[in-house]
Amino acid sequence: MPNPTAAILIIGDEILTGRTREGNAHYLAGELVKVGIDLRQIRVISDDHATIVAAVRELSASHDQLFTSGGIGPTHDDITADAVAEAFDARLDVRDDARAILAAHYAARGVDFTPARLRMARIPEGATLIDNPVSGAPGFSIGNCHVMAGVPNIFQAMVTGLLPRLTGGQPLMSRDWMVMVPEASIADQLRALAETHPEVSFGSYPFVQEGHYGTNLVARSTDAAALEAGFAALQTAFPEGK
Amino acid sequence: MPNPTAAILIIGDEILTGRTREGNAHYLAGELVKVGIDLRQIRVISDDHATIVAAVRELSASHDQLFTSGGIGPTHDDITADAVAEAFDARLDVRDDARAILAAHYAARGVDFTPARLRMARIPEGATLIDNPVSGAPGFSIGNCHVMAGVPNIFQAMVTGLLPRLTGGQPLMSRDWMVMVPEASIADQLRALAETHPEVSFGSYPFVQEGHYGTNLVARSTDAAALEAGFAALQTAFPEGK
Structure with missing residues (x-):
């Protein structure tokens, strides 16, 4: 439902x-x-x-x-x-x-x-x-x-x-991962992740910090197991993040 | 226009x-x-x-x-x-x-x-x-x-x-006045001000500061003279404000 x-x-x-x-x-x-x-x-x-x-x-x-x-x-x-x-x-x-x-x-x-x-x-x-x-x-x-x-x-x-x-539903869970590279550098990998993990929504939020470009990545899902799998794949794709 | x-x-x-x-x-x-x-x-x-x-x-x-x-x-x-x-x-x-x-x-x-x-x-x-x-x-x-x-x-x-x-119009001007009384205490006077100054919009925004009730009052108008008249009336009605 x-x-x-x-x-x-x-x-x-x-x-x-x-x-x-x-x-x-x-x-x-x-x-x-x-x-x-x-x-x-x-x-x-x-x-x-x-x-x-x-x-x-x-x-x-x-x-x-x-x-x-x-x-x-x-x-x-x-x-x-x-x-x-x-x-x-x-x-x-x-x-x-x-x-x-x-x-x-x-x-x-x-x-x-x-x-x-x-x-x-x-x-x-x-x-x-x-x-x-x-x-x-x-x-x-x-x-x-x-x-x-x-x-x-x-x-x-x-x-x-x-x-x-009020009647609720499945809470939306999220995991964050910050990488110090511009959003455009990771766009292709992120699109591939989104395609292989359809139950997870991947968002990317660019920022500039002291002149350096970075991107906050967020994985969201109402399915805990799918979220963990998607987030693990995200960490593997961008191992320098934190 | x-x-x-x-x-x-x-x-x-x-x-x-x-x-x-x-x-x-x-x-x-x-x-x-x-x-x-x-x-x-x-x-x-x-x-x-x-x-x-x-x-x-x-x-x-x-x-x-x-x-x-x-x-x-x-x-x-x-x-x-x-x-x-x-x-x-x-x-x-x-x-x-x-x-x-x-x-x-x-x-x-x-x-x-x-x-x-x-x-x-x-x-x-x-x-x-x-x-x-x-x-x-x-x-x-x-x-x-x-x-x-x-x-x-x-x-x-x-x-x-x-x-x-872009094509603009008449800038909306505003004047602020803060009073340390609850919003309800000034509601009647504020309504009277609004009725006698139809070209001015009066807003009131209650707050609680260290346990004391206060209200921020705002007069807004695109007509500078009307705004000054309305704001003067506001100050007269609530002389303790600042």
């Missing part, structure tokens, strides 16, 4: 204007590999209602799982919950379970539960909450779409709570 | 498997802001021919400019040129001008011009070359699609050569 597929949708003008370097997709990509969910696409879009609705509809229909990051805070530009609710034709309103979580969180810290904060208790009908141990305000899963915060430590905490709920 | 729009397409399994943290999109996003080209989408996809063809067709049709990164090296998994040529229904073959550039580059460095390296002289018919002052092998522009290398220093050098060729 093939692994489940996934897409990540990052919502935020701050990424598209170059202000913030996105890191949540990179974090989640590493976690998905471990649980055998194949990430097929990462997409970054702006804080625009119609754009979010269209992207959520498209990506949730074409992947087994969709993860979103950003736009679920208390301010006027936090419009992700509204857009996701519309994408799934679900009603959005303050929900008692989410309000109770927020009320308890703020009460324990002596913080006012203001109308702006109540906005974060707006959850689509039928959605399951995603726990936020950092700042209280929950994310949610509706259908195959998992809506999480953009603040990195909150996003990571939500991913930790969410992933055990 | 509205600014031209753009999308960035990043091609590479190494991003989707969490091995590499992508940085080229972040770099280019910052450069596009300066020349007044509005970045609307960043998309990361895998090294798969059909996926690249479909994404290039979709994103080049829906944006004024499309920039790609990755997959134009000498190895078997470098398939971007083939896919972009197909997306534009153009013939792909070794081109004399690209071959001459590579021959001169390698001759000057005493490096063999191997068949694997010749692969990098395959350029779609009708495309314009993009100079690569770092390692010789050029990128290319076909239609509104600009195909560049994934290695960060080569990508940045190509962007530097390419951008002056």
Whole structure:
């Protein structure tokens, strides 16, 4: 059975204007590999209602799982919950379970539960909450779409709570091998390796270090024995690597 | 006249498997802001021919400019040129001008011009070359699609050569203001500011620093006078910021 597929949708003008370097997709990509969910696409879009609705509809229909990051805070530009609710034709309103979580969180810290904060208790009908141990305000899963915060430590905490709920597959394993030769010098041998080890994916990533050309080689497979065989062949082909 | 729009397409399994943290999109996003080209989408996809063809067709049709990164090296998994040529229904073959550039580059460095390296002289018919002052092998522009290398220093050098060729618009300007209060505490005032300054976009980005909640506020506009007025109002509303 093939692994489940996934897409990540990052919502935020701050990424598209170059202000913030996105890191949540990179974090989640590493976690998905471990649980055998194949990430097929990462997409970054702006804080625009119609754009979010269209992207959520498209990506949730074409992947087994969709993860979103950003736009679920208390301010006027936090419009992700509204857009996701519309994408799934679900009603959005303050929900008692989410309000109770927020009320308890703020009460324990002596913080006012203001109308702006109540906005974060707006959850689509039928959605399951995603726990936020950092700042209280929950994310949610509706259908195959998992809506999480953009603040990195909150996003990571939500991913930790969410992933055990999802059905994974065969984890993708990898082995790295670095050679201090230009990529072009090894292209033919690498192509031959790829042909003789069809269950292994070989990637090559050139770099320049203090004026010297080198290449990072990566063998990847969901089959442990095939990976070891392919990696042994890689080491034999390029014995000077490390 | 509205600014031209753009999308960035990043091609590479190494991003989707969490091995590499992508940085080229972040770099280019910052450069596009300066020349007044509005970045609307960043998309990361895998090294798969059909996926690249479909994404290039979709994103080049829906944006004024499309920039790609990755997959134009000498190895078997470098398939971007083939896919972009197909997306534009153009013939792909070794081109004399690209071959001459590579021959001169390698001759000057005493490096063999191997068949694997010749692969990098395959350029779609009708495309314009993009100079690569770092390692010789050029990128290319076909239609509104600009195909560049994934290695960060080569990508940045190509962007530097390419951008002056493109038609820009009004640069998006921004001013930052940091306040040491939680985002929810300022949500109402921020919404009011957004309503009274419609030509300014106000963003708020919460953070936690040594246990204290803070919010970075950003005012953005293509209109310098509107930006200064909006930013002055922001400073008046939150005088403790810096």
